[in-house]
Amino acid sequence: MDRIRIVGGARLNGRIPISGAKNAALPLMIASLLTAETLTLDNVPRLADVTLLKRILGNHGVDVAVAGKRAEQDAFAGETVKLTAGEIVDTLAPYDLVSRMRASFWVIGPLLARMGEAKVSLPGGCAIGTRPVDFFLDGLKALGATIEIEAGYVIAQAPAGGLKGARVSFPKASVGATHVILMAATLAEGETVIENAAREPEIVDLADCLTKMGAKIEGAGTSTIRVQGVARLHGARHSVLPDRIETGTYAIAVAMTGGEVLLEGARRDLLDAAFDVLVEAGVEVETTNEGVRVARNGHGLAPMNVVTAPYPGFPTDLQAQLMALAARAGGSSSITETIFENRFMHVQELVRLGAKIHLEGDVATIEGVDKLTGAPVMATDLRASVSLVIAGLAAEGETIVNRVYHLDRGFERLEAKLSQCGATIERLTG
Structure with a gap:
């Protein structure tokens, strides 16, 4: 069964093309x-x-x-x-x-x-x-x-x-x-x-x-x-709109690691709620003719308080990714999940990497830590799997993400997209 190996610590810099949704x-x-x-x-x-x-x-x-x-x-x-x-x-x-x-x-x-x-x-x-x-x-x-x-x-x-x-x-x-x-x-x-x-x-x-x-x-x-x-x-021709969840995921990855990345083809208007949270946390977000530029250079992250909600609110499909980011923020963050009752299964895996997270009902309280440390972890669903990748990108040492078939359901060539921006990430087969 495939796994993903990550050696954390590299900033992301470059361009990531956003796939169709x-x-x-x-x-x-x-x-x-x-x-x-x-x-x-x-x-x-x-x-x-x-x-x-x-x-x-x-x-x-x-x-x-x-x-x-x-x-x-x-x-x-x-x-x-x-x-x-x-x-x-x-x-x-x-x-x-x-x-x-x-x-x-x-x-x-x-x-x-x-x-x-x-x-x-x-x-x-x-x-x-x-x-x-x-x-x-x-x-x-x-x-x-x-x-x-x-x-x-x-x-x-x-x-x-x-x-x-x-x-x-x-x-x-x-x-x-x-x-x-x-x-x-x-x-x-x-x-x-x-x-x-x-x-x-x-x-x-x-x-x-x-x-x-x-x-x-x-x-x-x-x-x-x-x-x-x-x-x-009758028949017709139509182009699939860009994937706002992939857009948000890579934006959070840049926020996590630092650096500057142009998300090619991304549309900010599809994801205003999430980008607003990142801006409040101290991330630079700029709309350009080519997409959305995301950057965090040298400064820390402010804590975040988020409640997931149907569109146009903060999407539940970015909750796990934001939780990984909150683990490195300065201070206490909270995430309230209102859409799916079982969508905190990634918490224990993030804890294995050194995150400090307390669960009470549908609220997760995250205390920011100075560092995360690589470890073997296991994906439990599609979005949880990529939250572990994001955490691994910023963790010291090696992180192995197991059961990545979940990830393949929703992210096209993730390792290649991150590698071309400087991440040390590879797929292990067998």
Whole structure:
């Protein structure tokens, strides 16, 4: 099983290209199920989750083709992927595939809208909380679907004549449920109003792509989205927006180690809450024509007090990374996790590196220390794994991060990107 070895202490200096967003690419790929014509997506990241979703979509009959080969000088460039669901050959999404990635459950919306039926395994993914699918299913029921759960599968049937527009109100904002109902509503008869919709940039990116495909959508990016159903969607071409979580992760890495890095292609407007925290901590952040420049040269870090929240608040997907940074701040920091109940599993691994962290309920209090010391640690989920990398970059001596298959799900060529900025980091295989 692969591991990552880091020798800490080097400042990061240079340029890091930001990949396309995994959390945008996955629903965009799934949207290909809504039309028989070709959906072409540019800037698709090369990630384990993307590869798995290609297999899942192929299982439904989608022809997936990667256009061309990347040139040597464009080693970090995203893929252009052409997806053609000319004929849906199977509306079953089996357990052995869906259990490996939660987002694959989202095929239920397009399959139900286009084919009138779907049988999809209950989802898997990172062990960071229960994340029930009730919101998804209640939303589909509001559109007229009948839902049964049998032997670990959700069996959904649309009424005769297809799904019908309706008012769908989520008890709390859910990115996944918003994606699913938004896609399903594009082919539902009449108007669908999604209330308490998630506002994340990835929702807006999906809505923009669906609009290019012929959907009629208003309000994406706000808490109320209106969709006028259409009879059919057509093909389109769309570029995946830059990954705001990767952007924030590398910005925190620069803040942790010191130095100066240009995050190429990054957009600050997608991550204002996180950048505001870094600025308050003493990090320099500057928007340029090429992306976002992040620097910390010579001065210490002020403590941070953060509460995770749905967009536009501080993202839960950066909580673990910020905790690693807070371990080196001068004074006491606090992080309150409000999104996922099990998302503090990285705490004990950071403690192994010398961090001083006290947990009480959903609040972590971090006392800054003068130094961290390298040690073997184990990744527990995608974002926790990269928090250990960030800590290792600043720790004295050698850190070995085990179980990095989690990391490969969400970060493209992380070792190469950090190495070119001066980090001593390598992948150990076998």
